[in-house]
Amino acid sequence: MEVLKVSASSTPKKVAGALAAVVRGAGQAEVQAVGAGAVNQAVKAIAIARGFVAPNGIDLIAIPAFAEIDIDGEERTAIRFLCQGRSAPVPADLDQKPEPKIEARFHEPLKLPTRPERAE
Amino acid sequence: MEVLKVSASSTPKKVAGALAAVVRGAGQAEVQAVGAGAVNQAVKAIAIARGFVAPNGIDLIAIPAFAEIDIDGEERTAIRFLCQGRSAPVPADLDQKPEPKIEARFHEPLKLPTRPERAE
Numbered sequence A, B: 001m002e003v004l005k006v007s008a009s010s011t012p013k014k015v016a017g018a019l020a021a022v023v024r025g026a027g028q029a030e031v032q033a034v035g036a037g038a039v040n041q042a043v044k045a046i047a048i049a050r051g052f053v054a055p056n057g058i059d060l061i062a063i064p065a066f067a068e069i070d071i072d073g074e075e076r077t078a079i080r081f082l083c084q085g086r087s088a089p090v091p092a093d094l095d096q097k098p099e100p101k102i103e104a105r106f107h108e109p110l111k112l113p114t115r116p117e118r119a120e
Helices: A012-026 A036-056 B012-026 B036-056
Strands: A003-006 A028-033 A058-071 A074-087 B003-006 B028-033 B058-071 B074-087
Touching: A003 A012, A003 A036, A012 A028, A012 A036, A012 A058, A012 A074, A028 A036, A028 A058, A036 A058, A036 A074, A036 B036, A036 B058, A036 B074, A058 B036, A074 B036, B003 B012, B003 B036, B012 B028, B012 B036, B012 B058, B012 B074, B028 B036, B028 B058, B036 B058, B036 B074
Parallel strands: A003 A028, B003 B028
Antiparallel strands: A028 A074, A058 A074, A058 B058, B028 B074, B058 B074
């Protein structure tokens, strides 16, 4: 999976653009940040990216996790955000009900009930 | 919805405990943080809380958003994480397929194909 590395000096809007592009293509992406400043920029980027992919019908969610990574031979704890696009949320009571089939509706001519002509 | 306010000096594990309790009860909660240090602690808390609610069959996800809030008459931009529990993820190809009915399987006696006895 594509991993986008974010630092404290990253521009959230630029990261958001890259994140949105990956999510549109692959459905998900990972954002990695080390340190409070980087995590803060990563979170802002995800919030902004939500707006970028929303017009594509994608509701972007984030799953944060710890990850042990190696930086110059030193072990550091990074935060990794698994960012996934989910389709727009469905109200619980509509969930899993099959779509009603209404194919015939627009193909058959409308039949009005016949009515005897009125004599005036 | 319950809003948990996190500061840079909050203990992630304590926040995680509170968050897990609210999510178990109400299904969702909001976590609010102002500043990079606070956002960092909030993200750690959410990652830890995921582990607290996972044994309850809850897959905790986060939706970050900006929020304008008022602190001592001054307008500040906060980060708000909408934390929602979703049921364990289902592989895409199994999604929406109805569960097969196998009720009879364990009630009917096993019928083996009959075979004529062999004369030795």
